[in-house]
Amino acid sequence: MRIAxxxxxxxxxxxxxxxxxxxxxVFMAMLALAKGVVVLGLLVLMRTGLVSFGxxxxxxxxxxxxxxxxxxxxxxxxxxxxxxxxxxxxxVAALLGLLLAGYRDIFFAMLSLAFSMILYGVLVKSAALGxxxxxxxxxxxxxxxxxxxxxxRRVFLIAGAVSVxxxxxxxxxxxxxxxxxxxxxxxxxxxxxxxxxxxPYRVVYVNYxxxxxxxxxxxxxxxxxxxxxxxxxxxxxxxxxxxxxxxLGGTQSxxxxxxxxxxxxxxxxxxxxxxxxxxxxSLGVAMLAIIMFLPAGLxxxxxxxxxxx
Amino acid sequence: MSxxxxxxxxxxxxxxxxxxxxxxxxxxxxxxxxxNVAHGSLYALGAYAACSLAGAWLGGGLPAAGSFAxxxxxxxxxxxxxxxxxxxxxxxxxxxxxxxxxxxxxYAVFLIMEDVIKLVWGVDSLLLPEPYALPGNFxxxxxPYPVYNLLLIALALVTGLALAWALYRTRAGxxxxxxxxxxxxxMALGINxxxxxxxxFSIGAALAALGGAFTAPAVAVTPGIGVEVIVLAFAVVVIGxxxxxxxxxxxxxxxxxVRSATVRYWPEAELFSIYAVMAxxxxxxxxxxxxxxxxxxx
Numbered sequence: 001m002r003i004a005x006x007x008x009x010x011x012x013x014x015x016x017x018x019x020x021x022x023x024x025x026v027f028m029a030m031l032a033l034a035k036g037v038v039v040l041g042l043l044v045l046m047r048t049g050l051v052s053f054g055x056x057x058x059x060x061x062x063x064x065x066x067x068x069x070x071x072x073x074x075x076x077x078x079x080x081x082x083x084x085x086x087x088x089x090x091x092v093a094a095l096l097g098l099l100l101a102g103y104r105d106i107f108f109a110m111l112s113l114a115f116s117m118i119l120y121g122v123l124v125k126s127a128a129l130g131x132x133x134x135x136x137x138x139x140x141x142x143x144x145x146x147x148x149x150x151x152x153r154r155v156f157l158i159a160g161a162v163s164v165x166x167x168x169x170x171x172x173x174x175x176x177x178x179x180x181x182x183x184x185x186x187x188x189x190x191x192x193x194x195x196x197x198x199x200p201y202r203v204v205y206v207n208y209x210x211x212x213x214x215x216x217x218x219x220x221x222x223x224x225x226x227x228x229x230x231x232x233x234x235x236x237x238x239x240x241x242x243x244x245x246x247x248l249g250g251t252q253s254x255x256x257x258x259x260x261x262x263x264x265x266x267x268x269x270x271x272x273x274x275x276x277x278x279x280x281x282s283l284g285v286a287m288l289a290i291i292m293f294l295p296a297g298l299x300x301x302x303x304x305x306x307x308x309x
Numbered sequence: 310m311s312x313x314x315x316x317x318x319x320x321x322x323x324x325x326x327x328x329x330x331x332x333x334x335x336x337x338x339x340x341x342x343x344x345n346v347a348h349g350s351l352y353a354l355g356a357y358a359a360c361s362l363a364g365a366w367l368g369g370g371l372p373a374a375g376s377f378a379x380x381x382x383x384x385x386x387x388x389x390x391x392x393x394x395x396x397x398x399x400x401x402x403x404x405x406x407x408x409x410x411x412x413x414x415x416y417a418v419f420l421i422m423e424d425v426i427k428l429v430w431g432v433d434s435l436l437l438p439e440p441y442a443l444p445g446n447f448x449x450x451x452x453p454y455p456v457y458n459l460l461l462i463a464l465a466l467v468t469g470l471a472l473a474w475a476l477y478r479t480r481a482g483x484x485x486x487x488x489x490x491x492x493x494x495x496m497a498l499g500i501n502x503x504x505x506x507x508x509x510f511s512i513g514a515a516l517a518a519l520g521g522a523f524t525a526p527a528v529a530v531t532p533g534i535g536v537e538v539i540v541l542a543f544a545v546v547v548i549g550x551x552x553x554x555x556x557x558x559x560x561x562x563x564x565x566x567v568r569s570a571t572v573r574y575w576p577e578a579e580l581f582s583i584y585a586v587m588a589x590x591x592x593x594x595x596x597x598x599x600x601x602x603x604x605x606x607x
Contacts, residue, residue: 051409099592106344106408107595110547114587117540121580236540240416247413277427284420288399291414 003172006255007165014161018154024269026153030160030225032258032265034218035245037164039257040171041214042246047175048207049187050104054112055242057119058089058212060234062219064129065089067137067229078139078147078156082163082220089216093209101205104190116234123231134230137223156224164221167214172254174210183207215242244283247290250297260298315452316573317566322458324565325465326524330538331545331557332472333516339489339552340509342408343400346415348517348542349535350422351387355518356525356534357426358383360435363525367439376440380522388515396510401503419539427532434531441526461523468519469558476554485509489552544587550597559598563590 062085069084070076103111124132142155185193186200193200223229249260271279294300334348363379403414444456476482487495488505496502549556564583571582
């Protein structure tokens with residue numbers, strides 16, 4: 001219930017932001033929301049004990065699916081684009097998941113990395129999709145309502161906030177129930193889970209699918225925010241960024257990814273303004289500090305404050 | 310027929326380069342169980358150090374042939390300074406953590422070193438064309454070909470053979486193999502595992518830098534040159550089986566030949582082909598071509 005209240009409060013806050021804040025802040029909030037939902041997917045995978053270094057694959061698929069919808073099929077409705085991004089990612093994951101669900105640890109991480117790099121290799125060389133430059137997209141309507149210019153991002157932010165909140169609550173329900181406990185079981189001792197009669201393969205497969213769909217939604221959201229897609233969305237550094245945000249937030253709560261993504265985007269905006277040459281270095285130092293002193297992520301701080309030990 | 314020879318030669322030259330960049334990675338993983346993302350930065354560091362050293366050498370009006378010695382010196386310096394600094398200063402506190410966490414730690418090191426390189430050498434590209442042009446060209450199937458590539462092939466061969474000899478024919482190498490096989494048992498038998506780790510990481514770093522130093526004359530050295538190298542080296546090492554030196558050699562050859570054939574007959578698929586090979590190998594042999602079998606633990 002507390003999570004539901006937090007979700008409603010977050011949607012209200014983001015809607016308020018969308019209606020009143022300057023454009024740059026709306027843009028930043030959208031990116032944070034997009035990355036947060038991708039990282040939420042990673043959290044689902046990490047609860048199963050797996051880390052993917054290839055979420056950029058589904059992030060990119062989501063972004064390109066949304067962009068292609070408007071660019072090649074002239075369906076310029078934002079809601080349709082979000083749905084297309086999510087669906088396209090889920091479809092590809094349904095196929096690749098059959099294979100990947102059999103892998104664990106570093107091999108899972110590396111194979112998912114290979115698939116994202118394959119897509120990168122294809123996109124870079126496909127002249128029809130703009131090669132390394134990518135191409136622009138425009139969403140002109142939302143659920144059939146025409147958007148006036150200047151209002152688009154504000155509407156997208158509210159729509160994004162509502163859909164992400166709904167998805168996040170569903171994920172929370174999934175993880176809080178039997179399924180979540182089964183996933184923790186797979187993480188801790190897979191063999192025993194199968195002795196108990198459950199299928200670790202199925203758990204991993206479904207969680208992989210969920211993670212991919214979330215990354216697709218995030219990709220579509222990011223494409224709407226930026227108005228442009230390029231192959232960089234599928235490159236391994238993009239995937240690395242998602243893993244970084246996941247580590248930053250920790251995996252205890254579904255709110256952690258969004259908190260971490262907001263901090264990440266805020267810091268990046270500041271850093272690119274004032275210290276573009278030491279941005280990566282600060283990221284690296286922060287990451288080492290988190291791993292050494294807060295191995296369960298920033299969320300530990302929130303928990304500690306609530307329950308002083 | 311006339312096109313096969315250049316394609317094979319191209320493939321072998323590329324394979325030599327791939328082997329140079331991945332040998333250190335697989336060695337470090339085999340001994341320390343660290344999939345070192347910072348390998349790409351060590352490669353970049355080697356390239357930058359080579360530019361500075363060889364540039365200073367040539368700028369001083371010394372004989373151009375000596376610039377090759379400077380390339381080697383760059384690799385040795387990185388191996389002797391940066392390698393131990395990283396291992397003693399950071400990694401030694403991290404042993405025993407999960408493999409995936411170790412990947413993240415070296416990823417953080419990679420991020421830090423990318424900016425350090427920018428701060429030290431600036432963001433403009435550096436050029437070091439002399440060593441590449443010096444040996445001249447030869448002709449293969451009617452096409453001119455740089456002799457430098459032959460040099461690269463020889464370097465990879467020598468490096469590979471030296472590593473194999475050191476691992477399997479010397480006392481230090483056998484100690485290393487013992488640590489790979491069973492770390493705790495080796496400690497109990499009195500092997501100084503800390504020292505083995507330090508030596509392994511430093512040699513691995515030197516190998517990465519060697520790859521970078523000998524690539525520097527053939528390309529423009531710019532920020533970010535290590536970024537793609539990491540995933541390429543990962544692909545080669547994973548194909549061969551993590552931790553296997555022979556596997557890295559075979560993986561490099563496989564990827565090198567596939568790439569040069571694709572570049573010749575279907576150039577759009579260049580990047581695609583490399584990772585497709587990796588995915589196919591992992592599908593057929595989930596732990597790579599030469600991976601050691603592990604017992605299931607309950």
